[in-house]
Amino acid sequence: MPRTSAKRLSLRAICISVVTFTTVAVTAGVAWAAYTDNMYPTQYLTVGCFSISGPSGPGFCQTDNSDLTYYMDSGGSNMLESGDRTVVHNVMNNIYEPTDLSVTYDSTPSFSGSAETDIVYEESAVGLSSTADGATFCNNAATTLKCDQQYIRIRGGGHYRQGLTCHETGHAVGLTHGQDASPRKSNTDEKLGCMEKPTDADEGLQANNIENINATY
Numbered sequence: 069m070p071r072t073s074a075k076r077l078s079l080r081a082i083c084i085s086v087v088t089f090t091t092v093a094v095t096a097g098v099a100w101a102a103y104t105d106n107m108y109p110t111q112y113l114t115v116g117c118f119s120i121s122g123p124s125g126p127g128f129c130q131t132d133n134s135d136l137t138y139y140m141d142s143g144g145s146n147m148l149e150s151g152d153r154t155v156v157h158n159v160m161n162n163i164y165e166p167t168d169l170s171v172t173y174d175s176t177p178s179f180s181g182s183a184e185t186d187i188v189y190e191e192s193a194v195g196l197s198s199t200a201d202g203a204t205f206c207n208n209a210a211t212t213l214k215c216d217q218q219y220i221r222i223r224g225g226g227h228y229r230q231g232l233t234c235h236e237t238g239h240a241v242g243l244t245h246g247q248d249a250s251p252r253k254s255n256t257d258e259k260l261g262c263m264e265k266p267t268d269a270d271e272g273l274q275a276n277n278i279e280n281i282n283a284t285y
């Protein structure tokens with residue numbers, strides 16, 4: 069679809085600051101009666117999908133297709149501990165797999181080529197703003213809309229909870245905050261499920277997010 073080449077605004081892929089957009093000519097959007105369209109791009113969020121090396125860069129993306137593979141960093145300083153791994157597996161198996169996405173753990177991840185593992189989870193605070201407990205960024209954009217591989221970075225110290233993992237995974241498949249949805253909603257609207265910001269610890273997707281995912285993938 070034709071897309072606006074948006075300015076490289078330095079927002080988040082993420083959960084940090086609210087950005088005001090002045091341009092908007094989006095042909096995307098979903099023609100069905102969901103509560104709100106919070107699948108990127110929306111009328112209010114058109115920043116573009118870029119390959120970046122850390123969470124402070126610009127961009128917002130969908131994942132590249134409905135086969136959603138994921139990996140958890142299993143060694144070194146960004147490794148997820150056992151309890152964190154259980155949380156991520158539960159979110160993927162119990163919250164995302166029931167959608168139209170087909171979710172698979174990739175124990176032999178790919179970090180190059182055209183079929184990289186879609187989401188890599190890390191436990192790290194590197195590059196996170198002081199007010200964010202997690203972030204999502206694309207390190208290999210497939211198009212200006214879709215990303216071949218996204219990183220989810222969540223702080224240590226017990227921040228790998230269901231709600232935040234669901235939230236950042238939502239960003240990785242294209243879900244936005246309420247303020248970027250069309251029509252706009254409060255970031256704390258309960259109907260946004262785990263895409264609420266701030267995010268409740270035990271939140272799941274809820275109907276609106278599921279409808280947006282299934283209409284896209």
Ligand SMILES: [Zn+2]
Binds near residue numbers: 082083239
């Ligand atoms: Zn967020």
